[in-house]
């Protein structure tokens with residue numbers, strides 16, 4: 001079998017950065033360079049021209065995701081220097097046929113992108129009959145965030161399709177090995193190369209994995225375990241960024257320094273500092289849960305203190321968040337327990353049993369339901385609706401990765417404004 005091709009997907013908005021990153025990826029062993037769809041939308045065909053000029057010895061792929069006017073769009077990309085042009089596999093046959101005719105005329109090849117195709121095997125056969133040169137088993141970035149896998153799609157095509165198959169969608173060095181073993185001729189990697197601080201190193205790791213595939217048995221991980229692992233690896237700001245700046249509680253701060261709390265919420269509503277329900281909730285909570293207590297924001301009376309913390313710690317509770325005050329902060333800090341509150345006060349309420357456990361509550365401006373995920377660190381507390389927890393955790397990890405490359409570019413001397421091209425992207429009115 002011929003050595004599989006490594007294609008780096010430049011899914012960026014800024015052409016200068018894309019060229020710099022492509023340069024580093026090529027040094028790491030990337031063969032083909034893809035002007036990604038976001039880059040083409042941001043910079044137009046100039047992106048393809050610039051890559052053609054900078055990398056005369058490399059194949060340039062234009063990820064146009066063509067949906068209509070197949071001939072014209074292929075012509076544009078071909079005349080700008082692309083050798084391969086990507087079309088949506090779901091486009092009408094008339095579009096595919098026109099794209100293929102145009103490709104033959106201009107001496108380029110067509111790659112059909114299976115993103116969102118209902119029956120990928122039959123469609124791949126039809127595409128082959130229409131003259132498409134490559135099939136791309138692609139799971140898009142938004143689809144990846146809800147757990148769809150490009151390897152699963154690739155495996156469905158194995159042995160069914162005669163056309164060379166590419167694979168794209170969230171691949172890294174480990175999954176690139178599996179992709180080659182599953183029959184991919186072209187391995188397309190975006191985020192896991194272009195977002196790395198060391199792009200060359202990241203490309204090299206994928207290159208090695210492709211050239212010497214090594215399959216390690218993977219341990220099955222439950223969804224909740226993935227959510228916890230990802231939330232523990234990111235920050236509360238990464239999480240709000242992933243939620244379009246939503247979910248942050250207002251006015252609540254960490255009282256125990258750099259302690260982080262991650263876990264599903266056990267909610268408590270109490271009244272006037274009554275500490276019965278908060279303390280009973282410790283027995284309701286399982287290890288790894290976070291107690292979220294609403295005391296209606298009252299700062300004059302505390303429903304939580306050192307003895308409750310001691311008990312919660314024994315039970316393995318991951319942290320406590322209070323819309324209101326806590327006390328015994330010096331002792332709690334010494335215990336190293338993650339406690340977040342809006343105030344401190346020495347005064348406790350009486351245990352009368354007012355309030356409820358595990359009902360929907362309002363806490364520091366956010367609605368919290370039992371089982372919603374809490375991510376709390378020194379920046380504050382974020383609540384993630386339970387049905388979106390997996391997706392938000394995946395997106396938060398992407399936010400973190402994107403920042404790694406930006407941080408590296410600032411370290412090399414660019415300003416943040418330059419890296420993000422702030423002036424260009426100011427909202428026009």
Ligand SMILES: O=C([C@H](O)CO)[C@H](O)[C@H](O)COP(=O)(O)O
Pocket residue numbers: 009010011036037038063139140141168169170171188189190191192
């Ligand atoms: O085609 C892509 C996506 O639709 C954005 O345009 C990506 O290039 C492709 O998914 C590869 O990128 P990663 O999934 O980040 O590896």
